[in-house]
Amino acid sequence: DSGVTQTPKHLITATGQRVTLRCSPRSGDLSVYWYQQSLDQGLQFLIQYYNGEERAKGNILERFSAQQFPDLHSELNLSSLELGDSALYFCASSVAVGRLHTQYFGPGTRLTVL
Amino acid sequence: DAKTTQPNSMESNEEEPVHLPCNHSTISGTDYIHWYRQLPSQGPEYVIHGLTSNVNNRMASLAIAEDRKSSTLILHRATLRDAAVYYCILRDNFNKFYFGSGTKLNVKP
Numbered sequence: 259d260s261g262v263t264q265t266p267k268h269l270i271t272a273t274g275q276r277v278t279l280r281c282s283p284r285s286g287d288l289s290v291y292w293y294q295q296s297l298d299q300g301l302q303f304l305i306q307y308y309n310g311e312e313r314a315k316g317n318i319l320e321r322f323s324a325q326q327f328p329d330l331h332s333e334l335n336l337s338s339l340e341l342g343d344s345a346l347y348f349c350a351s352s353v354a355v356g357r358l359h360t361q362y363f364g365p366g367t368r369l370t371v372l
Numbered sequence: 373d374a375k376t377t378q379p380n381s382m383e384s385n386e387e388e389p390v391h392l393p394c395n396h397s398t399i400s401g402t403d404y405i406h407w408y409r410q411l412p413s414q415g416p417e418y419v420i421h422g423l424t425s426n427v428n429n430r431m432a433s434l435a436i437a438e439d440r441k442s443s444t445l446i447l448h449r450a451t452l453r454d455a456a457v458y459y460c461i462l463r464d465n466f467n468k469f470y471f472g473s474g475t476k477l478n479v480k481p
Contacts, residue, residue, distance in 0.1 A: 260415070291469065301416070301459075301471040348415050358404060361469065363415030 261285065262364035264349050270370045276337040279367045283330055283351030289313070290332040291352075291361060292324055296345040307332055308355050336369070344371045376460045381476040384450045392445040392475050394460030399440050404463040407434065407445045409456040410474070416459065419445065455479045 261284035271277055283290050292304040294317075303316035307326035318324075321339075326332045336343060346368050350361040377395040384390040396405065406421040420427055420434045422443070427434040433446040447454055459474040 260417070262415075300473055301410075303469050303471075350415070358421075358463075360406075360418045360421070361408075361416075363417065366415050 260362040260364060262349060262351050262362050264347075264364040264367050266367060267365070268368050268370075270372065271339060272372055273339055273341060275339050275371075276335065277339065277369065279334040279336070279347050279349075279369075281332045281334070281349030281351075281364060283332070283349075284362055287351035287353050287362070288330065289352045289355050289359070290326055290330070291350040292318075292332070292334050293348040293350065294345045295348060295366075296342075299345075301348075304334070306355075313355055339371045341371050344369055375470070376462060376472050378458070378460055378472065378475045380473065381478065383478045383480060384447075386452060386479055386481050387449050390447040390450045390454070390477065390479075392447070392458050392460075392477065393442065394444070395442045396460070396462055397441045399462055400464065402464070405434065405436060405440075405443050406461045406463050407432070408459045408461065408471070409454075410459070411453075411456045416471070419458070421463070450477075450479045452479050452481060 263282045265280045289308045291306045295301045304318040305324050306314040310326050321337050324334045346366045348366045350363045352359040352361045407419040408416040410416045422434045435444045457474040457476050459471045
């Protein structure tokens with residue numbers, strides 16, 4: 259158990275809909291990262307927040323957005339969903355930013371878009 | 373973006389050592405080398421990281437070439453629970469974390 263929690267575990271929805279994925283980082287961790295893992299693309303970095311501020315952006319679509327709240331939990335919002343958005347979405351946390359710090363991953367949310 | 377190259381798959385016998393190679397010829401002087409693994413149906417899990425010197429921890433050892441253009445993750449005695457995809461990652465200070473395709477390790481009993 260990494261200490262990172264993600265809800266829900268599974269989500270099934272239809273094309274065109276909007277969903278919100280939630281992540282609670284490990285106690286004391288200020289940085290949160292979101293990743294998407296699909297069969298054809300592997301693990302893709304989406305976005306990183308540190309203490310409420312966006313710090314780095316990866317391959318995140320404009321239909322996707324995220325935020326980190328004052329209590330440090332984070333939400334990833336996915337809108338106008340398409341079949342290709344079906345994937346595992348992982349959240350990770352680390353104590354701080356920088357190349358030295360280990361990321362601890364949650365168990366993931368499996369999103370299925372029908 | 374810093375990139376790594378790993379074999380797609382490797383096979384090992386249980387209780388034997390495993391050497392997982394990684395090439396990172398474009399590494400810069402301040403990039404850290406991180407290794408993560410992903411067990412089936414789980415999120416990635418930290419294994420080890422290093423900068424220049426070889427590193428040991430309870431899970432594995434990391435051997436870094438003198439020119440830092442390659443590294444090797446060493447599992448001293450593979451167990452069935454070590455079957456996973458192993459990712460070698462270069463970590464720079466821009467906070468982006470690129471996993472690449474990794475090496476799928478199969479451990480035979």
